[in-house]
Each structure stands twice: as C-alpha cells, then as structure tokens.
Amino acid sequence: MEQPYVIVGASLAGAKAAEALRAEGHGGPVELIGEETELPYERPPLSKGYLQGKTPRAEFDVHPAAWYAEHDVTLRLGTRVTAINPRARTVELADGTRTGFAKLLLTTGASPRRLPVPGGDGPSVLTLRRVGDSERIRSALRPGARIVIVGAGWIGLETAAAARLAGAEVTVLEMAELPLLRVLGREVARVFADLHRQKGVDLRFGVQVAAVEDGGVRLGDGTLVPADAVVVGVGISPNTALAEAAGLTVDNGVRTDEHLRTSHPDVFAAGDVANAFHPLFGRPIRVEHWANALNQPATAARSMLGRDAVYDRVPYFFTDQYDLGMEYTGYVEPDGYDRVVFRGDVEGREFIAFWLSGGRVLAGMNVNVWDVTDPIRELVRSGRQVDADRLADPDVPLAELAG
Structure with missing residues (x-):
C-alpha cells in the first residue's frame, strides 16, 4: 500500500501544500491533519475585517469543504498529532493510532x-x-467598553483600530518607546x-505590566489601568x-534549507514554523506573515516530489488600520539599516518609505500608495545602489530605479 504524503497542520500553509501537491500531479494519497475543528482558513481577517464584523466567516476559508473530497485529500480535523518519528516514518495521534508517511510536511504554525x-x-x-479568539474579542468591543491592549505590534494596533471603530475606549501598553519599533525603526x-493618537487611543510607552487584576492591569509603577477586557499581543512562538x-x-523555528527540507531528508516545513535559508539574504529567516504561508507551500510540495525548487521570494506583508492601508516588501533587521528615505506626503499619510544600507534598498513600505509593490520588490532584489535624491523624487519612476 502506498504511503501518504502527510501534512501536519491544517492551516493556510497546510491547505495550500495539499493543493500544490495535486497541482504538481501527485496522484498518491495525501492526508492533512489539524487540531482545530474549523476548515483551513486565512488568518489576516481575524484582526481586520472579521474582527470588525465586516468579513463573513466563509470568505476566508482556503477551500470550500467539498474541495478536499473532490481532490482526494483526507482532511482530519480536531485531530492532535502527539509525536512524529522520521526514522520509522510514522505520525502518532492523540488517540494512540499511528499513520505512516512517505514524506512529511510540518505546517504547525505558532502560538501567542x-x-x-x-x-x-x-x-x-x-x-x-x-477564529474563536477573534469572536471573543469582538464580543468585548462595545461602545464605552474599556479595552487594554498589551503590545503595540501589528496584532495590537489592528485590534486597537477595530476597538476604536466599535466605540470602545482603548489603552495600549508597550515596553518600547514607540509602536512597531523593532520592525519599522524610529523614523516610521x-x-x-500619530495615527492612533489622532483616533483617540491612549498610547503608553516605556511601561511594564506587573499583574492583571479584577479591576484592570497593574503597571510596574503601581498604576492601575482600568479594563473590562485585556488583549495581549506580545508576539508568537513557533x-x-x-x-x-x-x-x-x-x-527559532524548524530549520530548513532553501528547498524547505529539514535536517531529515523526508521531512519539510513551511509557514510560521519554518526558519528557512533564504538565498537572497544568505542566511535563515523566519517570517511570521500571511504571504509566507501562502507561497512557501508550493516550493515545499515540489521539493517533496523530488523537483528542484527554491524559495527565494522577497518577504511581504500588509496592514489596514482605520483609513491607513500599507504594504511592506523586503526584510530589515533592527538597526540593520543606515538611512530611511521618504517619497511623498508623510504628514498626509500617502508616501513610500525605503530602508537603505550602503545605498542599497533593503525594504520599502507604501502607505496609501498603490500598484508599486513590483518595482519595490525589484529594487530590493537587485541589490544595486540607488541615488537617494532620485529615490525620494515622486517624478522619477520606481521602475527606472529598479532597472
């Protein structure tokens, strides 16, 4: 009996891997195993449209329920994997049963x-x-409710925006001196x-949470911040x-090579859990964003089938907060740049920011400016030095700078 290709983690990455295996012509058995009882879904709406009550649940399923049977993918939901044995090529489930595998893909994601x-x-x-987390938070976002958010990262700020749009009173607590400081740097x-302050959010920086009490959140200096609900967004662990x-x-995740193969030749990893070697940057990176979960599985599937596939896409993510829409393309370590160049109207929040090192563009972020992702990606990928004055000039086409 032919052993199945097993995917552990019925997430966006897991479902897209099953899709890619079929698209690549694999005709053998495929099993997709997930601990959640929901169909595999995309996560960005959980802190955006779904949290705000704008996006219906069915709209962010990766595939409709019928797709899995139609493509002969065995979908096992509500099933927890307790152990994997690469040498024996087996996966053990919580009920004590085992299933063998020919190849194994880990898309186990991350936890808050x-x-x-x-x-x-x-x-x-x-x-x-x-999904259930988003629903619980949404039920707390009522007019006048006191919402305290710990952590001014993407999840924290998107939740703050949803809470303010719902009419809640919002306080954001952050240890750093600015939101998103490690990701964007002080300049951006x-x-x-400024955006969140203008929308009425009480931002408190340089503070430390000492305890959560019945009446709210106690800070390190003894201050009590009243709260009806506390949302914690202090990052995720693979x-x-x-x-x-x-x-x-x-x-810092499951280490893989550029083919998304782990230290065992028949086991692969993709999505939030994968710390994958990236040829463009010359080292492993782990990216906790939707685009990785969407795009890495195609490379993993081809590699599992023995084909020459390399994952070298430039990282990408996006956010929507109030009337600000943003796309970020590239990758910059904290303090890994020496200059930020702005193009456009920063005060009016219609601009592009570029992070440079030695005159080379490491990343670009377009804020309420659209259809520029491709040339930004090419600027990052090219690695060529650019003239900062021309980069800042809106009259110079980005495509011209990208060559």
Whole structure:
C-alpha cells in the first residue's frame, strides 16, 4: 500500500501544500491533519475585517469543504498529532493510532505568547490566533467598553483600530518607546503612533505590566489601568515541540534549507514554523506573515516530489488600520539599516518609505500608495545602489530605479 504524503497542520500553509501537491500531479494519497475543528482558513481577517464584523466567516476559508473530497485529500480535523518519528516514518495521534508517511510536511504554525505575570492567564485576558479568539474579542468591543491592549505590534494596533471603530475606549501598553519599533525603526514607527493618537487611543510607552487584576492591569509603577477586557499581543512562538522531540534541528523555528527540507531528508516545513535559508539574504529567516504561508507551500510540495525548487521570494506583508492601508516588501533587521528615505506626503499619510544600507534598498513600505509593490520588490532584489535624491523624487519612476 502506498504511503501518504502527510501534512501536519491544517492551516493556510497546510491547505495550500495539499493543493500544490495535486497541482504538481501527485496522484498518491495525501492526508492533512489539524487540531482545530474549523476548515483551513486565512488568518489576516481575524484582526481586520472579521474582527470588525465586516468579513463573513466563509470568505476566508482556503477551500470550500467539498474541495478536499473532490481532490482526494483526507482532511482530519480536531485531530492532535502527539509525536512524529522520521526514522520509522510514522505520525502518532492523540488517540494512540499511528499513520505512516512517505514524506512529511510540518505546517504547525505558532502560538501567542502569554503574559508571565500574576493574572496573565485570567478569564479577562484574551489573545488572538484562531477564529474563536477573534469572536471573543469582538464580543468585548462595545461602545464605552474599556479595552487594554498589551503590545503595540501589528496584532495590537489592528485590534486597537477595530476597538476604536466599535466605540470602545482603548489603552495600549508597550515596553518600547514607540509602536512597531523593532520592525519599522524610529523614523516610521512615529507614523503609527500619530495615527492612533489622532483616533483617540491612549498610547503608553516605556511601561511594564506587573499583574492583571479584577479591576484592570497593574503597571510596574503601581498604576492601575482600568479594563473590562485585556488583549495581549506580545508576539508568537513557533510550534516546534513535535520537531524538537523528533530530533530535527530547531533554532527559532524548524530549520530548513532553501528547498524547505529539514535536517531529515523526508521531512519539510513551511509557514510560521519554518526558519528557512533564504538565498537572497544568505542566511535563515523566519517570517511570521500571511504571504509566507501562502507561497512557501508550493516550493515545499515540489521539493517533496523530488523537483528542484527554491524559495527565494522577497518577504511581504500588509496592514489596514482605520483609513491607513500599507504594504511592506523586503526584510530589515533592527538597526540593520543606515538611512530611511521618504517619497511623498508623510504628514498626509500617502508616501513610500525605503530602508537603505550602503545605498542599497533593503525594504520599502507604501502607505496609501498603490500598484508599486513590483518595482519595490525589484529594487530590493537587485541589490544595486540607488541615488537617494532620485529615490525620494515622486517624478522619477520606481521602475527606472529598479532597472
């Protein structure tokens, strides 16, 4: 009997991998195993349209329910994998049963970090990762409700926007001096601070949470911030326990090569859990964004089928907050740049920001400016030095700079 290709993690990445295996002509059995009971879905709406009550649930399923049977994909929902054995090529489930595999793909994603303080896991403390999480937060976003958000990252700020649009009173607590500081740097982070202040959010920077109490959040200086609900958005940790127990190389995620192959030749990883070697940057990177979960599975599927496939796409992500829409293309480590160049109207929030090092564009972020992702991507990929004055000039086409 032919052993199946098994995908552990019925996520966007897992479902797209099953789709890619069929698109690449694989005719053997495919099993997609997931702990959630929901059909595989995309996560961005959970902090955007679905949280705001604008996007219907069915709109962000990866495939309709019938697709899996139509494509002969065995979908096993509500099923927890407890162990994998690469040497024996088996996967063990919570009910004690085992299934063999010819190739295995890990798309186990990540989990929200918790607050390591007294009361940090109390009933009023909410995190955002799954559909049910979004629904619980949405039910708390009522006019006049006091919502405290711990963490001024993407999840925290998108939740703050949804809460303000619902009429809630919002306080954001952040240890750093600005929101998104590690991602955007001081120059661009100010744009998001100004945006949320103008929308009525109480931003408190340089603060530390000491405890979550019945009345709210207690800060390190003793201040109590009143709260009806507390939303924690302090990052996510890759779900590597299965890989680590199986003896795979784990380092800030499951380490893979550029083909998304792990340290075992028949086991692969994709999505949030994968710390994959990226040829463009010359080192492993782990990207916690939708585009990776969407695009990596095609490379993983081809690699599983023994074809020459390399994942070298330039990282991309986006956000929507109030009337600000943004796309970010590229990759910059904190303090990994020496200059930021702006093109357009920063005060009016219609601009492009470029992060440079040695005259080379590492990343670009377009804010309320559209149809420029392709030339920004080419600027990043080219690695060529650019003239900063021409880069800042809206009359110079980006395509011309990208060559």
